[in-house]
Amino acid sequence: MKISEYIKKVQNKEIDIVSYTKEVLEKIKKLNEEYDCLIEISEELALKQAEKISKDPKGKLAGVFVSVKDSICVKDVNSTGGSRILEGYKPPFNATAVQNCVDEGAIIIGKTSQDEFGFGAFSVNVGVEYKIPKNPIDKTRATGGSSGGAACITALADFPHISLGESTGGSIVNPGSFCGVLALCPTYGRVSRYGLIDYGNSLDKVGPIGKTAEDVAIGMETIASYDKKDSTSIDKEIPNYLEKLNSNINGMKIGLIKESLDSGTDKNVKDVFNKQIEFLKSKGAVVEEVSLKKAIDYGIAAYYVIGTSEASTNLAKYCGMRYGKEDELKGTFNEYFTNVRSKYLGDEAKRRIMLGTFTRTSGYRDAYYIKAMKIRTLIIDEYKKAFEKFDVLISPTTPMIAPRFDEIEKMTPLQHYMADVLTVGPNLAGLPHINIPIETETMPVGFMVTGNHFD
Amino acid sequence: MNDYKFTSDVVIGLEIHMEIDTKTKLFCACSTKAKEPNTSTCEICLGFPGSKPVLNKKVIDYAIRMGLATKSNIAKELVFSRKNYFYPDMSKNYQITQYELPICEKGKIELSSGKVVNLTRIHIEEDPASLVHPSGMSSSSYVLVDYNRSGRPLLEMVTEPELNSSEEARDFMKQLVNILQYLKIFDINEGIIKADVNISVKESGYKRVEIKNVSGFKEIERAVEYEIERQKEAVEKGEDIVLETRLWDSEKGITKHMRLKESESDYGYILDPDLVITDITSDWVKEVEENLPELPIERAKRYVKELKINGEDAKVLTLDYELSEFFDAVAKKVNPITAAKWVRRELPRVLNYNNLEFHDIKFTSDHFSDILELLEAKKITDNVAKKILERLCEKGDFDVKDYVKSEGLEAVADSGALEGIIKQVIDANPKAIEEYKGGKEQSLNFLVGQVMRQTRGAASAPEVIELIKKLVN
Numbered sequence: 001m002k003i004s005e006y007i008k009k010v011q012n013k014e015i016d017i018v019s020y021t022k023e024v025l026e027k028i029k030k031l032n033e034e035y036d037c038l039i040e041i042s043e044e045l046a047l048k049q050a051e052k053i054s055k056d057p058k059g060k061l062a063g064v065f066v067s068v069k070d071s072i073c074v075k076d077v078n079s080t081g082g083s084r085i086l087e088g089y090k091p092p093f094n095a096t097a098v099q100n101c102v103d104e105g106a107i108i109i110g111k112t113s114q115d116e117f118g119f120g121a122f123s124v125n126v127g128v129e130y131k132i133p134k135n136p137i138d139k140t141r142a143t144g145g146s147s148g149g150a151a152c153i154t155a156l157a158d159f160p161h162i163s164l165g166e167s168t169g170g171s172i173v174n175p176g177s178f179c180g181v182l183a184l185c186p187t188y189g190r191v192s193r194y195g196l197i198d199y200g201n202s203l204d205k206v207g208p209i210g211k212t213a214e215d216v217a218i219g220m221e222t223i224a225s226y227d228k229k230d231s232t233s234i235d236k237e238i239p240n241y242l243e244k245l246n247s248n249i250n251g252m253k254i255g256l257i258k259e260s261l262d263s264g265t266d267k268n269v270k271d272v273f274n275k276q277i278e279f280l281k282s283k284g285a286v287v288e289e290v291s292l293k294k295a296i297d298y299g300i301a302a303y304y305v306i307g308t309s310e311a312s313t314n315l316a317k318y319c320g321m322r323y324g325k326e327d328e329l330k331g332t333f334n335e336y337f338t339n340v341r342s343k344y345l346g347d348e349a350k351r352r353i354m355l356g357t358f359t360r361t362s363g364y365r366d367a368y369y370i371k372a373m374k375i376r377t378l379i380i381d382e383y384k385k386a387f388e389k390f391d392v393l394i395s396p397t398t399p400m401i402a403p404r405f406d407e408i409e410k411m412t413p414l415q416h417y418m419a420d421v422l423t424v425g426p427n428l429a430g431l432p433h434i435n436i437p438i439e440t441e442t443m444p445v446g447f448m449v450t451g452n453h454f455d
Numbered sequence: 456m457n458d459y460k461f462t463s464d465v466v467i468g469l470e471i472h473m474e475i476d477t478k479t480k481l482f483c484a485c486s487t488k489a490k491e492p493n494t495s496t497c498e499i500c501l502g503f504p505g506s507k508p509v510l511n512k513k514v515i516d517y518a519i520r521m522g523l524a525t526k527s528n529i530a531k532e533l534v535f536s537r538k539n540y541f542y543p544d545m546s547k548n549y550q551i552t553q554y555e556l557p558i559c560e561k562g563k564i565e566l567s568s569g570k571v572v573n574l575t576r577i578h579i580e581e582d583p584a585s586l587v588h589p590s591g592m593s594s595s596s597y598v599l600v601d602y603n604r605s606g607r608p609l610l611e612m613v614t615e616p617e618l619n620s621s622e623e624a625r626d627f628m629k630q631l632v633n634i635l636q637y638l639k640i641f642d643i644n645e646g647i648i649k650a651d652v653n654i655s656v657k658e659s660g661y662k663r664v665e666i667k668n669v670s671g672f673k674e675i676e677r678a679v680e681y682e683i684e685r686q687k688e689a690v691e692k693g694e695d696i697v698l699e700t701r702l703w704d705s706e707k708g709i710t711k712h713m714r715l716k717e718s719e720s721d722y723g724y725i726l727d728p729d730l731v732i733t734d735i736t737s738d739w740v741k742e743v744e745e746n747l748p749e750l751p752i753e754r755a756k757r758y759v760k761e762l763k764i765n766g767e768d769a770k771v772l773t774l775d776y777e778l779s780e781f782f783d784a785v786a787k788k789v790n791p792i793t794a795a796k797w798v799r800r801e802l803p804r805v806l807n808y809n810n811l812e813f814h815d816i817k818f819t820s821d822h823f824s825d826i827l828e829l830l831e832a833k834k835i836t837d838n839v840a841k842k843i844l845e846r847l848c849e850k851g852d853f854d855v856k857d858y859v860k861s862e863g864l865e866a867v868a869d870s871g872a873l874e875g876i877i878k879q880v881i882d883a884n885p886k887a888i889e890e891y892k893g894g895k896e897q898s899l900n901f902l903v904g905q906v907m908r909q910t911r912g913a914a915s916a917p918e919v920i921e922l923i924k925k926l927v928n
Contacts, residue, residue, distance in 0.1 A: 073504070079505070089504060091504070091505055093503075093505070093506075193507065194505070194506075195505040195506075196505060197505050198505075198729075201728035228509065229507060229509060230507050230729075231507065231508070231509055231510065231729060231730050231731050232728075232729065232731055309725050310725065310728050313537050313539050313549050316539060316541065316548035316549055317502055317546065317547045319548060322502065323503075323504060323546075333541070333543055334541065357723060360539075360723040361721055361723050362723070365723070365724075373726075
C-alpha cells in the first residue's frame with residue numbers, strides 16, 4: 001500500500017490505529033533484537049499518540065510511524081546522540097522537525113542507533129557499551145553511518161514508516177546507500193536544527209529516509225519549515241514535493257562528477273553506476289562530465305577540520321556537571337571532568353575532540369581552521385559554477401558497497417574518513433543531495449543526485 | 456598595545472565589563488531582572504543539548520548607541536565567536552562573545568580635564584552564571600550556581616593604556632557611567648560594572664600587573680593608588696615586579712597575588728556556527744542614531760534655548776547625568792534660572808562641605824524644589840534656604856515645608872513684627888547704639904546679628920539694616 005493510501009485510510013478511520021500500533025511495536029521489538037537498529041523504543045509515547053489519532057485522525061502524516069535518530073530530541077524520551085555520556089537525557093522539548101511530524105499525526109516509535117554524536121560512516125563508532133546496528137541485507141555487514149539505525153529500520157519496515165536522519169558529512173545518504181533506501185539530505189537551513197544535538201552546527205542537517213520517493217517527499221514536506229528558534233533556518237517558500245515526483249527528465253542536463261569514478265571507487269560500484277547512466281540517457285537526459293576537483297581533493301580535509309573544530313566545542317558541555325553522566329566527586333573540577341569524559345566518551349569522540357581542539361588552537365588555527373573555512377568557500381564556488389551549466393550533478397554515493405565488520409576492523413581512521421569522500425562536497429556546500437538505491441544481486445549500490453540550493 | 460613608548464610615571468589600561476539594561480537576555484527570552492536564584496532560566500541559557508541561541512537585537516541597538524556616543528568605528532558585520540574554556544559557571548563550557556571583529560573599534564572618551572582616552576574596542580558577550588559560596592570563598596565546602604545571570608548581555612570595553620593616575624582611572628569610570636546613563640542602556644541601581652585594571656610604573660620598566668574585578672569609582676581609585684605604591688616600594692626594596700594577576704581586597708584595602716601570567720590563555724576561538732553573520736547596515740546605524748537619547752551637548756543647548764540659562768551653567772549641569780536629571784526635575788517646578796544657580800552652585804558647595812558625592816544624597820529633587828519655591832515666594836531668606844539644604848545633606852529626608860513652619864523659619868516679611876523685634880534689640884543694647892551713633896560700623900553689624908539671632912535668620916539683612924538706621928535716627 002502506498003503511504004498516501006494508508007494515510008487516507010487512517011484519516012477515514014478505516015484502520016484501527018491503536019491495535020495496529022501495538023502490532024507494529026511488537027514487530028520492531030523483534031526486529032531490534034536481531035538488528036539493533038533502535039536504541040530506545042518509545043512505546044508509551046507511540047500508544048498515546050495512536051489513541052489521540054484514533055479519536056482525531058488528522059494530519060499529513062496521520063498514523064505514519066516515524067523513527068528518529070538518537071541525536072534529534074524527542075520530548076521526555078532518552079535522546080543521547082548515541083552517547084553513553086548523555087545516557088538518561090530526556091529533553092523537555094521536541095526538536096522542531098519532530099514537533100512538525102507530531103503535529104501532522106505521526107506516531108514516534110523510537111530512537112535509531114548511530115555513530116556516537118554522528119562520528120562515523122559505518123555506525124560502528126557507537127557509544128560506550130551501545131550496540132552496533134547490522135545491515136538489513138547481510139548481517140555481517142555495516143549499515144553505514146552515521147544514521148545507520150535509521151536506514152536499517154527503514155529497509156526492514158513492512159509498515160508505513162519514515163525515518164528522520166541527520167547528516168553532517170554524508171550521514172543520511174551513506175547509510176541509505178549501504179542499506180538500499182531513499183535518503184534525502186536537504187539544503188542547509190531548509191529544516192530547522194532546533195532540537196538537534198550538535199555535531200558540526202554549520203554542517204548539520206535533518207532529513208527524511210524512506211522506502212519510496214513518495215515516503216521521502218511526504219516526510220520532507222512535513223519537516224521543512226522556517227523556524228525562528230534556529231537562526232540558520234531560512235524563510236523560503238516550501239514547494240509541493242509530492243507534485244514534483246513524476247517530473248520528466250527529458251532534456252535534463254546532468255553533470256557526471258568525473259573524479260567520482262577515479263581509482264578510489266570500487267569497480268563493481270562503477271559498473272552498476274554506469275549502467276544507470278545509460279538508462280538516464282535513454283530517457284532523454286543529457287549527461288556530460290564535470291570536474292569537481294576541489295571538492296573531491298580537499299573536501300575530506302576541510303570537512304574534518306571544520307566538523308571537528310565545531311564538535312570539540314559542542315561536546316565541551318558534557319563534563320559531568322550540568323550535562324553528561326555524573327561521577328564520584330573527587331579532585332579538582334579539571335580532574336573531575338577529565339575522569340567523566342575519559343570514561344563515558346568513545347574512542348572516536350575522543351579522537352575528534354582532540355583533532356578539533358588542535359585545529360583551533362592559536363598557532364595552528366590559521367593553518368587549519370581558518371584555511372579550511374576558506375577552502376569551504378572555494379568548494380561552494382566550484383559547485384555554483386557547475387550549476388551554471390547543469391541542472392543536477394551525479395556520482396556514486398559511496399565508493400564501496402557496505403563493508404563487512406571484519407573488513408572495517410582492519411581499516412585505519414583515515415580509511416574510515418575516506419568513505420565520505422563523495423558526500424562531504426555537497427555537505428560542505430549545504431547542497432541538497434539524495435541517495436537513490438540501485439538493487440543488485442548482492443548488496444545495493446547508491447546513486448547520488450546533488451541539486452542546487454533549494455532545488 | 457606593545458608599540459606604545461611609555462614615558463609617564465604610571466601607565467593604566469582598563470578592561471571594563473558593563474551589564475546592559477535590556478528586558479531579556481542576549482540569546483533567549485528570559486528576564487534579566489529575576490532575584491530568586493535560578494528562576495529566570497530556560498533551555499537556551501542553560502545550554503541544553505539541542506537548544507540554539509537566538510539573538511536579542513536590542514543589545515545590538517544598545518551597542519551601536521555606545522559606539523556612536525564614543526565616536527567608534529562601527530563594524531559592518533556582526534560576528535559572534537565561541538570562547539572555549541572549562542569553568543563551572545558556564546553551562547556550555549564556552550562563552551559566546553566577539554573576537555576578530557568587535558562591534559566597535561577605535562572610540563574615544565573625554566575625561567573631565569579635557570584629556571581624550573582612546574578605546575581599543577567594545578564588544579558584546581554573554582555573562583556566565585554566578586557562583587555562590589555559601590560561607591565565603593575560602594571556607595565553603597561546596598558552591599552553588601545561580602543561572603539567572605547566565606546569558607545576560609554584557610559590553611566589554613578595552614582602553615588603550617593611556618591613563619596616568621588613580622584620579623584619571625576614577626574619572627574615566629565616572630565619565631563612562633555618565634555616558635551609559637545618558638544612553639539609557641545601564642541600570643545604575645541594579646547594573647554591574649566591573650573593571651580589570653592593568654597597571655605598570657616607570658620604576659619597574661613598565662612591567663604589567665593586572666587587578667581583577669574592581670567595581671565602583673572609589674574602589675578603582677583606591678585599588679590603583681594602593682597598587683602604584685606597592686609596585687614603587689617593591690622596586691625600591693630591590694624586588695622584582697612579576698607579570699601577574701592580583702585580586703583587590705576592598706576590606707583590607709590591599710591587592711593580593713592570584714596567579715602568574717606566564718602566557719595568555721588559549722581559548723581556541725571559532726565562529727559560533729549557530730548564529731548567522733548579520734549585516735549592520737548604514738540604515739540600521741542611522742535608525743539608532745535618530746533615536747539616540749539626548750546627549751550632554753544637545754541637552755546643554757536645550758537649556759540655553761528653552762530655559763534661558765547661561766551657557767556656562769548649562770555645560771556644568773549637563774556634565775553629570777544625574778545632576779542634570781535632578782536639575783530638570785527642579786526646573787519644572789521653579790524658575791529655571793534660580794534652579795540652575797542653586798543646583799550648580801549651592802548644592803555642590805554644601806556637598807563639598809559635607810564631603811559627599813552627588814549620588815550619596817538622600818533627599819529628592821522635590822525637597823530641593825520645595826526650598827526654592829519657598830525662596831521664590833519670599834517666605835524664607837537665602838540664609839534659611841542654605842541652612843535647610845545643609846540640614847537635608849546631613850539628615851536626609853524630611854518635609855521641608857513642615858520643618859520651616861515648626862521651626863518658625865518663615866521670613867519676617869511683615870515689617871511691623873520685624874520693627875518690634877528691632878526695637879527690643881535697641882532697648883537691650885544701649886551701649887552698642889551709642890557706639891554706632893559715634894560712627895562705629897561694627898556696632899551696626901553686632902545689632903544686625905542680634906536681630907538675626909532672634910529671628911533665627913528669617914529676616915532679610917538689608918531690610919534689618921534699613922530699619923535699624925530708621926529707628927535709631
